[in-house]
Amino acid sequence: MNAAIKLEHITKSYNGMAILDDINLEISKGKTTGIIGANGSGKSVLFKVICGFISPDNGNTYIRGLKLGEKIDFPENVGVFINEPGYISIFDGFQNLKFLADINKKIDNEKIKITMESVGLNPDNKAKVKDYSLGMKQKLGIAQAIMEDQDILVLDEPFNALDYNTYKDIKNIIKSLKDEGRTILLTSHNFEDIEQLCDSIYIIENAQLQLVSSEIIDKYRHRSR
Numbered sequence: 001m002n003a004a005i006k007l008e009h010i011t012k013s014y015n016g017m018a019i020l021d022d023i024n025l026e027i028s029k030g031k032t033t034g035i036i037g038a039n040g041s042g043k044s045v046l047f048k049v050i051c052g053f054i055s056p057d058n059g060n061t062y063i064r065g066l067k068l069g070e071k072i073d074f075p076e077n078v079g080v081f082i083n084e085p086g087y088i089s090i091f092d093g094f095q096n097l098k099f100l101a102d103i104n105k106k107i108d109n110e111k112i113k114i115t116m117e118s119v120g121l122n123p124d125n126k127a128k129v130k131d132y133s134l135g136m137k138q139k140l141g142i143a144q145a146i147m148e149d150q151d152i153l154v155l156d157e158p159f160n161a162l163d164y165n166t167y168k169d170i171k172n173i174i175k176s177l178k179d180e181g182r183t184i185l186l187t188s189h190n191f192e193d194i195e196q197l198c199d200s201i202y203i204i205e206n207a208q209l210q211l212v213s214s215e216i217i218d219k220y221r222h223r224s225r
């Protein structure tokens, strides 16, 4: 069976500095995989390569067996949450999601509303997104990533800027998506979240990706206490 996500020998440099150096990764369907690493280690760059937002210098990305840049440029049915999603600032939350939903025409208004409610947003709130708080924008980003029942989710720091209750809500949503068998790729600076949600954990260090050992897990547990 094809892996949901497969990376082969991915390299990416900026200004002569290797950010990703010969990255290989295979994620099976239905698994939740965590990527950890220091600020600036390359987690977002890796996620953007997987989503087809940036091209690697070398290497191949396959989503459900389809090679990016060959049969498809952007993977289909992948829910993406990468920090600071772009919104139409003069639209309200519902209008923004409706605008995006109209591209694929897979879901109706009711599904958008149900999804907004599931992340704690009121679909009838007419406030423009430019007046949303950071946490509300974060919730809207999560809603767009899951509203079409995308079976692969790429979530870069989904817990940033959330108050405690919303954080709990979003964490529970990710848990249920995991239980439903979605394939999830996740970053968080809170190691406890990664440990609780993920089936396997990788670390990016010095442009290399490696499966974390129990020693590294201990180090991170200690750090997040």
Ligand SMILES: Nc1ncnc2c1ncn2[C@@H]1O[C@H](COP(=O)(O)OP(=O)(O)OP(=O)(O)O)[C@@H](O)[C@H]1O
Pocket: 014, 015, 019, 037, 038, 039, 040, 041, 042, 043, 044, 045, 046
């Ligand atoms: N478009 C770009 N041009 C030049 N350098 C870039 C570009 N995008 C990313 N970088 C560099 O690549 C490195 C990795 O950035 P990335 O955003 O992937 O880090 P990260 O691991 O997600 O960090 P954080 O935990 O702070 O979110 C950084 O040094 C960053 O400056």
